[in-house]
Amino acid sequence: MSEPQFERLALIGIGLIGSSIARVARERNLAREIVVSTRSAETLARAEELDLGDRYCLDAGEAVEGADLVVLCVPVGANGAVAKWIAPSLSPGAILTDVGSTKKSVVDQVRPHVPNGVHFIPGHPIAGTEQSGPDAGFATLFDNRWCILTPEQGVDAAATEKLSAFWRGCGSNVDLMDADHHDLVLAIVSHLPHLIAYNIVGTADDLATVTKSEVIKYSASGFRDFTRLAASDPTMWRDVCLNNKDAILEMLSRFSEDLSAMQRAIRWGDGDALFDLFTRTRGIRRSIIEAGQETDAPDFGRVQSKTDD
Numbered sequence: 001m002s003e004p005q006f007e008r009l010a011l012i013g014i015g016l017i018g019s020s021i022a023r024v025a026r027e028r029n030l031a032r033e034i035v036v037s038t039r040s041a042e043t044l045a046r047a048e049e050l051d052l053g054d055r056y057c058l059d060a061g062e063a064v065e066g067a068d069l070v071v072l073c074v075p076v077g078a079n080g081a082v083a084k085w086i087a088p089s090l091s092p093g094a095i096l097t098d099v100g101s102t103k104k105s106v107v108d109q110v111r112p113h114v115p116n117g118v119h120f121i122p123g124h125p126i127a128g129t130e131q132s133g134p135d136a137g138f139a140t141l142f143d144n145r146w147c148i149l150t151p152e153q154g155v156d157a158a159a160t161e162k163l164s165a166f167w168r169g170c171g172s173n174v175d176l177m178d179a180d181h182h183d184l185v186l187a188i189v190s191h192l193p194h195l196i197a198y199n200i201v202g203t204a205d206d207l208a209t210v211t212k213s214e215v216i217k218y219s220a221s222g223f224r225d226f227t228r229l230a231a232s233d234p235t236m237w238r239d240v241c242l243n244n245k246d247a248i249l250e251m252l253s254r255f256s257e258d259l260s261a262m263q264r265a266i267r268w269g270d271g272d273a274l275f276d277l278f279t280r281t282r283g284i285r286r287s288i289i290e291a292g293q294e295t296d297a298p299d300f301g302r303v304q305s306k307t308d309d
């Protein structure tokens with residue numbers, strides 16, 4: 001087996017994403033030592049039971065001491081406080097990154113705390129599930145998925161390449177882009193679908209005629225796909241909404257316009273408009289499958305694992 005790329009990997013936050021990184025890093029020898037830190041003693045104990053790391057610390061500052069790679073795996077709104085906490089303990093030359101679903105607000109929160117000589121390179125693996133907590137992770141989560149890095153101008157190119165190689169080691173393809181562009185793209189491909197799912201499941205639940213038992217009984221239909229997304233972690237998605245406000249509002253307003261156009265086509269019996277749209281969207285699904293971006297159908301049999309929040 002080849003030498004690990006990093007001597008000491010510190011994971012701050014050990015939920016779905018942190019524990020998946022721990023598992024893949026261990027399995028593929030990406031770091032010589034893995035240090036795990038999270039804010040609750042109960043979750044940390046569970047991480048230890050699952051043998052996710054080599055050392056476990058409740059103190060995030062202690063966890064990052066001597067680490068050459070530090071990955072923040074906490075809800076996006078928590079990154080500023082964590083960065084402030086760990087900043088005095090970061091080693092010169094270390095790479096500091098994160099996995100947050102939004103990028104501009106993470107940069108704004110973290111950047112002011114980054115000491116000179118530490119390479120801060122924000123990141124986002126476009127891979128996940130509706131589950132959370134340390135039990136939910138798995139080593140193959142990042143296989144064949146994209147990981148987007150948003151290095152700021154002037155960041156050390158060798159550090160960016162080293163982090164890219166780490167994510168390739170995790171199984172991902174890596175793309176680099178600007179943080180604002182990331183937030184706009186993710187608003188449409190990830191954030192809006194989740195908001196639509198939360199909304200449709202909420203609407204169904206509010207309807208007096210659709211009782212909860214009927215929702216469960218008939219949910220082998222398309223509705224079930226929405227319930228999976230709508231089961232995603234409330235803390236994570238609250239933070240995504242609050243931290244990508246402008247791009248999400250822009251996409252919601254475009255979506256509302258298109259929904260009104262569809263409403264109009266239905267009202268006026270414009271079958272051609274509906275048929276053309278449905279044909280276009282079917283083509284998009286087919287091209288995603290051809291590009292190998294769609295793997296298995298969602299596994300509804302997975303057990304819901306718990307998180308500490």
Ligand SMILES: NC(=O)c1ccc[n+]([C@@H]2O[C@H](COP(=O)([O-])OP(=O)(O)OC[C@H]3O[C@@H](n4cnc5c(N)ncnc54)[C@H](O)[C@@H]3O)[C@@H](O)[C@H]2O)c1
Pocket residue numbers: 012013014015016017018038039040043073074075076078082099100101102124125126127128129130131132133134233236307308309
């Ligand atoms: N779940 C996904 O599908 C997915 C995919 C890609 C990226 N992300 C991003 O990854 C990050 C982690 O998500 P996850 O799904 O692993 O969440 P998770 O709920 O499974 O784990 C979150 C971890 O952060 C810790 N934490 C929570 N609040 C904290 C706080 N205020 N201070 C310190 N630690 C705190 C928790 O104890 C837990 O260990 C988020 O920023 C999310 O946007 C999630």
Ligand SMILES: O=C(O)C(=O)C[C@]1(C(=O)O)C=C[C@@H](O)C=C1
Pocket residue numbers: 100101125126127128129130189190191229232
């Ligand atoms: O597949 C899912 O369950 C996800 O929600 C994963 C998903 C996505 O929207 O694709 C969710 C948020 C992340 O930031 C990245 C990935």
